[in-house]
Amino acid sequence: MKITHMETVKDFAQLGEQIRRIRQGRGLDQGQLAALCRVERTALSRAESGERKVSALELTRIAEALDVDLIDLVARPTPDVRAARRPVGEAATRNEREEVQAEIDLDRAWRDLCQLREAGLIAPVSLTFGGSGLGSREEAQDLARRAREHLEAGSEPLDGMTDVASRLGLWARTTPAQIDGRSLTPEPGLGVAVVGADVEPGRRRTTLAHEIGHHLAGDTYEASGHYAAPREAEELIDAFAAELLLPEAAVRRAWDESPSRQTLVRLAGEYRVSWSLLMRVAQGAGLDLASIDTTTTPVDADFYRVLGARPQEDVVPPGLPRAWIQACARAADGQLVTPRRAAEMTLGVLPS
Secondary structure, eight states: OOOTTEEEOOSHHHHHHHHHHHHHHTTOOHHHHHHHHTSOHHHHHHHHTTSSOOOHHHHHHHHHHHTOOHHHHHEEEOHHHHTTSOOOOTTOOHHHHHHHHHHHHHHHHHHHHHHHHHTTSOOOOOOSSOOSOOOSHHHHHHHHHHHHHHHTOTTSOOOOHHHHHHHTTEEEEEESSSOSEEEEEEETTEEEEEEETTSOHHHHHHHHHHHHHHHHHTOSSSTTTTTTOOHHHHHHHHHHHHHHHSOHHHHHHHHHHOOSHHHHHHHHHHHTOOHHHHHHHHHHTTOOOTTSOOSSOOOHHHHHHHHSSOOOOOSOTTOOOHHHHHHHHHHHHTTSSOHHHHHHHTTTSSOO
16 A cells, blocks of 8 residues: 555664654653563663664564554654654653644554555545635635635535535544644645544534645645744634634624624524634624623523524544545445454444
8 A cells, every 4th residue: 555645664763763752752761661561671772773673572562562553653754744743852741742642643544544545435635726825814714715615515504524624635533632633634635634532522623624724725744834833824724714614704694684692692503613713703704793792602501592402513533524434334345454444444433
């Protein structure tokens, strides 16, 4: 299987780098990992520096101790992807450790995607827009409108965001890592994203919309992406996400028909957006909210009064799009992958 933008370690020095980064990401020192693997600490130190060969048995023990698969140790992103990732040291912070876990899951998602692509079950989405970054709020909103045109969604509420993202070529899943979201788009129209499973349910939808913005803008793994991007750049991605989830035109139209708090509650529920995002969009749309209580966030009772139901939770773990699960099922049916592999690729959705 060809995995673009991934490479196999070429020598023991590169293997040692992989082991060291994941070890540090797990918050283990060399002595602790050596004890788990039943090797001398000095032997592990020499292995991490590339001065000592690692046997297959030792590598298996290391993978088990680090709670990763063997392929997580012997496959790694190409230099352009690695350049966007923060270095991790021996005194890694909790946030740095969570980032490493997110990177592991993101790389796994990309390897899974490449396998389905090689089988002819998933292909890049042809996009005639995006890919050149964002220079202004107007450009961000225009990119969101172009995305909605591609989805043939008009200004109506979008369906589940993992399905929406897949139709734009971004294949998402949740991760146990304590992060908001991360994405990787090695080529136009084909990428992967992970969203923190423990993120507050109402924020997962916005987080994935944000990652779609990175995916379409074309900045998901460059050094100027998530980590080092100026605050202004992230604010432009936020403007994209807001317009994608809740178009200003829809807010103006609803407000013109009935300028009331009830209308705002209905919009928040139907479009499944947070109250804070709705307020930002309303202000950007120029609504006069002086006579409306905008500081009190709606509760379930408010949604029941207006809609008869509370907003449906989105990006529910494992957060896989339907098309992904179907592709994995077809791969198993066609004996292109084993049932166990299909279960791994769907994070347990399909039985093994």
